[in-house]
Amino acid sequence: MESSELKNIIQGIPKAELHLHIEGSFEPELMFKIAQRNQITLPYKSIASLKKAYKFNNLQEFLDIYYAGAQALLHEQDFFDLTWAYLKKVHSQNVIHVELFFDPQTHTDRRVPFPIVITGIHKALEKAKSEFGISYKLIMSYLRHLSEEEAFKTLESSLPFKHIIDGVGLDSSELGNPPSKFQRVFKASAQQGYQLVAHAGEEGPSAYIWEALDLLKVVRIDHGNRCLDDDALVKRLVEEKIPLTLCPTSNVALKVIQKMEEHPVSEMLKKGIIATIHSDDPAYFGGYMNENYYETAKALHLTLDQIQQLAVNAFKASWLNADAKQKRIGEVKDYFASLKK
Ligand code: HPA
Numbered sequence: 001m002e003s004s005e006l007k008n009i010i011q012g013i014p015k016a017e018l019h020l021h022i023e024g025s026f027e028p029e030l031m032f033k034i035a036q037r038n039q040i041t042l043p044y045k046s047i048a049s050l051k052k053a054y055k056f057n058n059l060q061e062f063l064d065i066y067y068a069g070a071q072a073l074l075h076e077q078d079f080f081d082l083t084w085a086y087l088k089k090v091h092s093q094n095v096i097h098v099e100l101f102f103d104p105q106t107h108t109d110r111r112v113p114f115p116i117v118i119t120g121i122h123k124a125l126e127k128a129k130s131e132f133g134i135s136y137k138l139i140m141s142y143l144r145h146l147s148e149e150e151a152f153k154t155l156e157s158s159l160p161f162k163h164i165i166d167g168v169g170l171d172s173s174e175l176g177n178p179p180s181k182f183q184r185v186f187k188a189s190a191q192q193g194y195q196l197v198a199h200a201g202e203e204g205p206s207a208y209i210w211e212a213l214d215l216l217k218v219v220r221i222d223h224g225n226r227c228l229d230d231d232a233l234v235k236r237l238v239e240e241k242i243p244l245t246l247c248p249t250s251n252v253a254l255k256v257i258q259k260m261e262e263h264p265v266s267e268m269l270k271k272g273i274i275a276t277i278h279s280d281d282p283a284y285f286g287g288y289m290n291e292n293y294y295e296t297a298k299a300l301h302l303t304l305d306q307i308q309q310l311a312v313n314a315f316k317a318s319w320l321n322a323d324a325k326q327k328r329i330g331e332v333k334d335y336f337a338s339l340k341k
């Protein structure tokens with residue numbers, strides 16, 4: 001298939017994005033604009049020098065730059081603009097449902113109040129819902145390099161906004177910060193009615209995926225690449241229908257894999273895992289949803305059936321209610337059927 005034909009097909013798929021850090025969608029141009037209006041000096045002289053720094057050898061090298069960039073965000077308007085820019089972009093790519101992460105502690109640690117952060121993000125999500133018809137869920141992520149006590153404080157701050165938060169997640173530096181460190185705060189989060197997910201098995205071992213399932217009791221694993229090291233774990237993911245939210249361009253950018261051709265997604269599909277693909281931090285890794293589908297499909301020679309399966313899986317793995325899920329899955333299937341006519 002011609003690359004332009006594949007790109008057109010991908011553009012037309014109704015898509016769901018389930019693994020997106022809103023702070024990771026902060027494009028350099030917007031970052032400089034907001035930094036300037038907030039009179040914040042970024043540690044980079046120009047957009048070009050910032051972009052030059054986007055060469056990472058591992059997750060930590062990326063996180064250092066990601067947290068530095070987020071320092072430009074101070075006011076509700078900043079969080080609104082950041083989120084709105086992301087939603088406009090993915091609307092242009094026919095993304096119709098998003099479940100997005102935000103990292104409150106990245107901001108509250110700089111004395112930006114929790115309500116400022118969530119209100120700006122939420123207003124943009126509401127606007128996209130009414131103007132674009134994009135449905136959404138919001139996931140508050142605990143930073144795992146910080147203590148469980150800090151996570152408990154974040155949980156406490158979130159309670160006045162419980163009605164607009166759907167779940168909690170766990171992100172940041174994985175190695176040395178296993179899921180077990182957050183067992184109590186995840187239990188307390190569930191008691192507040194939050195759904196649970198966690199990043200696991202991106203750089204960390206398959207044992208961290210077991211912990212996320214057994215100790216944190218998550219319903220989805222973010223990344224989970226390393227599950228293939230462990231046959232018993234794969235069996236469990238398949239039997240219990242635990243989805244993985246994979247991020248192919250992120251994996252290449254952070255050297256979780258050496259090249260896209262090594263991406264495990266097609267093997268995961270063959271094993272019956274509910275694998276899905278997303279962008280993670282698109283401003284830093286050079287790809288939104290379409291680019292992630294395209295690069296993966298091209299490198300792994302995915303069939304149209306496999307691409308359809310990925311798109312269906314994302315709705316299956318979503319937190320939409322059963323009726324909305326069925327409707328969206330029907331739309332994906334109708335779309336692929338129309339291609340065959
Ligand atoms: O890919 C990621 N992994 C862990 N933490 C993160 N925070 C933003 N992106 C990531």
Ligand SMILES: [Zn+2]
Binds near residue numbers: 019021171199222280
């Ligand atoms: Zn992530």
